[in-house]
Amino acid sequence: MKRATLRDIAQSLGVTVATVSRALKNYPDISATTKQTVLATAERMHYAPHPLAVKLRQKSYRVVGVVVPDIVHPFFSDVISGIIEVVEALGYHVILSQSNESYEKEIRVTQMLLATGVDGLLVCLSNETVDVGHLRALQDYDLPVVLFDKINSGLDASTVVTNDFQGAYDAVTHLLDQGYTRVAHIKGPPHPENTRQRFAGYRAALAAYGLPFRPEYVGECHAVTHSEGVTFARQFMALPEPPDSLFAVTDSVAIGAITALREGGWRVPQDMAVIGFSDWAVCQLMEPSISSVAQPGYEIGRRASELLLREIQQLRDEQPLEHDHLVLDATIKIRQSSQRPAIR
Amino acid sequence: MKRATLRDIAQSLGVTVATVSRALKNYPDISATTKQTVLATAERMHYAPHPLAVKLRQKSYRVVGVVVPDIVHPFFSDVISGIIEVVEALGYHVILSQSNESYEKEIRVTQMLLATGVDGLLVCLSNETVDVGHLRALQDYDLPVVLFDKINSGLDASTVVTNDFQGAYDAVTHLLDQGYTRVAHIKGPPHPENTRQRFAGYRAALAAYGLPFRPEYVGECHAVTHSEGVTFARQFMALPEPPDSLFAVTDSVAIGAITALREGGWRVPQDMAVIGFSDWAVCQLMEPSISSVAQPGYEIGRRASELLLREIQQLRDEQPLEHDHLVLDATIKIRQSSQRPAIR
DNA sequence: ATGAAAGCGCTAACAT
DNA sequence: ATGTTAGCGCTTTCAT
Numbered sequence: 002m003k004r005a006t007l008r009d010i011a012q013s014l015g016v017t018v019a020t021v022s023r024a025l026k027n028y029p030d031i032s033a034t035t036k037q038t039v040l041a042t043a044e045r046m047h048y049a050p051h052p053l054a055v056k057l058r059q060k061s062y063r064v065v066g067v068v069v070p071d072i073v074h075p076f077f078s079d080v081i082s083g084i085i086e087v088v089e090a091l092g093y094h095v096i097l098s099q100s101n102e103s104y105e106k107e108i109r110v111t112q113m114l115l116a117t118g119v120d121g122l123l124v125c126l127s128n129e130t131v132d133v134g135h136l137r138a139l140q141d142y143d144l145p146v147v148l149f150d151k152i153n154s155g156l157d158a159s160t161v162v163t164n165d166f167q168g169a170y171d172a173v174t175h176l177l178d179q180g181y182t183r184v185a186h187i188k189g190p191p192h193p194e195n196t197r198q199r200f201a202g203y204r205a206a207l208a209a210y211g212l213p214f215r216p217e218y219v220g221e222c223h224a225v226t227h228s229e230g231v232t233f234a235r236q237f238m239a240l241p242e243p244p245d246s247l248f249a250v251t252d253s254v255a256i257g258a259i260t261a262l263r264e265g266g267w268r269v270p271q272d273m274a275v276i277g278f279s280d281w282a283v284c285q286l287m288e289p290s291i292s293s294v295a296q297p298g299y300e301i302g303r304r305a306s307e308l309l310l311r312e313i314q315q316l317r318d319e320q321p322l323e324h325d326h327l328v329l330d331a332t333i334k335i336r337q338s339s340q341r342p343a344i345r
Numbered sequence: 346m347k348r349a350t351l352r353d354i355a356q357s358l359g360v361t362v363a364t365v366s367r368a369l370k371n372y373p374d375i376s377a378t379t380k381q382t383v384l385a386t387a388e389r390m391h392y393a394p395h396p397l398a399v400k401l402r403q404k405s406y407r408v409v410g411v412v413v414p415d416i417v418h419p420f421f422s423d424v425i426s427g428i429i430e431v432v433e434a435l436g437y438h439v440i441l442s443q444s445n446e447s448y449e450k451e452i453r454v455t456q457m458l459l460a461t462g463v464d465g466l467l468v469c470l471s472n473e474t475v476d477v478g479h480l481r482a483l484q485d486y487d488l489p490v491v492l493f494d495k496i497n498s499g500l501d502a503s504t505v506v507t508n509d510f511q512g513a514y515d516a517v518t519h520l521l522d523q524g525y526t527r528v529a530h531i532k533g534p535p536h537p538e539n540t541r542q543r544f545a546g547y548r549a550a551l552a553a554y555g556l557p558f559r560p561e562y563v564g565e566c567h568a569v570t571h572s573e574g575v576t577f578a579r580q581f582m583a584l585p586e587p588p589d590s591l592f593a594v595t596d597s598v599a600i601g602a603i604t605a606l607r608e609g610g611w612r613v614p615q616d617m618a619v620i621g622f623s624d625w626a627v628c629q630l631m632e633p634s635i636s637s638v639a640q641p642g643y644e645i646g647r648r649a650s651e652l653l654l655r656e657i658q659q660l661r662d663e664q665p666l667e668h669d670h671l672v673l674d675a676t677i678k679i680r681q682s683s684q685r686p687a688i689r
Numbered sequence: 690a691t692g693a694a695a696g697c698g699c700t701a702a703c704a705t
Numbered sequence: 706a707t708g709t710t711a712g713c714g715c716t717t718t719c720a721t
Contacts, residue, residue: 007699055699096440113438287627288632401697402714
């Protein structure tokens, strides 16, 4: 059936649209009978207000755009889930896009989002992105932008990130506290700030315990994959004085390393303790269960949304935008893979 | 800076909004000079058309709503990814909501989506949902709805699902073809059609190979968790004539079972072959790697979107809506856990 | 080549 | 208690 409008109801009742509009919205100055008839016909005609007309009139769209590099990733699913939780509670909706880690596509989807009329944008930059002119352009259109996880200081915007440094520091400290002294690290590539921070946390923890930094105990990934974990673990086992423990930049690398260790006849954690980063669901299912550093994805989504909604409100009130920079703690999850067996 | 409108440009140039509108859209009957100046001022004023005004005028919103029970789930991430791929290529956007497997919330979010003015809806029903009156109501508002994965025959709508029966049948056949004859099954609860189909596929495969159905080889989960896998595997091991292989309704159950088997001193696949369902990423990472049945999530997202967009178009053309019912094949991924060792 | 005017569907200030 | 009117920002037909 064709969608009914206020006018349809008004005409069929011989009143004006204004009356109908008021009747439907419980305005005080409306006769009980009129209200009744209007409500009844509206019901009968399956009337529903045209959302676009309402929004145009009220200048509020109530939609925020979200751009992540890759939806099919547990961390981003968590973030998105947190975002939806917060914004829906305030009657907002979420339009979701992905950049597929492509700078080109990121520009394209942010443009599309602007053209769709979102009230604000939550963005996790792609790994390729170094220039943020496209986001600055959005801000020029009075569109608030909040960055999370992968951020860029070139943009004057609120940011919400995990404390990768602290997470890494805690992970390594957990190893050192148990008496391990030769802690290896498989680090990520130099570009994303996140993995660089993890490396920094690793070095800082060693330094805090007065241990030397040994370059031969560090491997640098390019793609951050399972197979790189395999490669570096083999390398470590072949050293004249091999490490006794390993902090890997991600869980997939940690799992790759464990695979290689096992093939080489090394037991985990007896011959080498291992701790990863990200706390994927697999960590709990593997044997041994894998220790890892959990990122507060859901919380990042919530906090970033709160900041964005605040800025949207400030914009509406014609107040200056206040930016914030949140750094949320990561939590180490200690499981079997990193627990030193009792000393006999 | 305040957002510029057509009128702003028109006034600053001493022309009408109509002229500006035409100049910006490359209409033929517009002087080159006017076009130049308009374009220049538009640029200077950072003009961008107001999306809501355009959409209201053109009666096209170009947004589809998506409702899934839980975003943080690899299968749904895949589906969403497929949806976004297809609809963005046609200039549409995706508004995402989750029902958290709650019937109440499903009603709430579908209503919100209607109120937001989406052009159509892609829905995976919550496990709680038995009545689909809320979706029928949407259809009454001329809102096309396509169901995927968890569907309900009570609604006259297009559907896209995995062929759970065939996937299960193939999984069990794969075991039987290798000479296993005592195939156990840990099934899901009776309600969601999907897991019932898997059970049906299991029985059909046994029947096709002339094997008896043995109730003692079947366990029924309530929550479909890792720990239920543990419980049933222990039960199977304790049987006087234990099964030689197992088809589990999901990967988490399969992994639970493997854990229990290992604890009980049983080797996988030597003492019991195991195959799961869903093909989570973990399956490749575990040792032994776990065989599983892959659901075509991405493809489901694509196909469901295509059906929905077709219906949206048909509605616009005032043609009758054509419904389709697609059943996409699942693919068995054979890995170590289900491969019978060579017979010596 | 450009302007004037109507209208998408709704709201709200101002009448009566 | 209800009607009138003006607009939200844009597109498009019909004039000129």
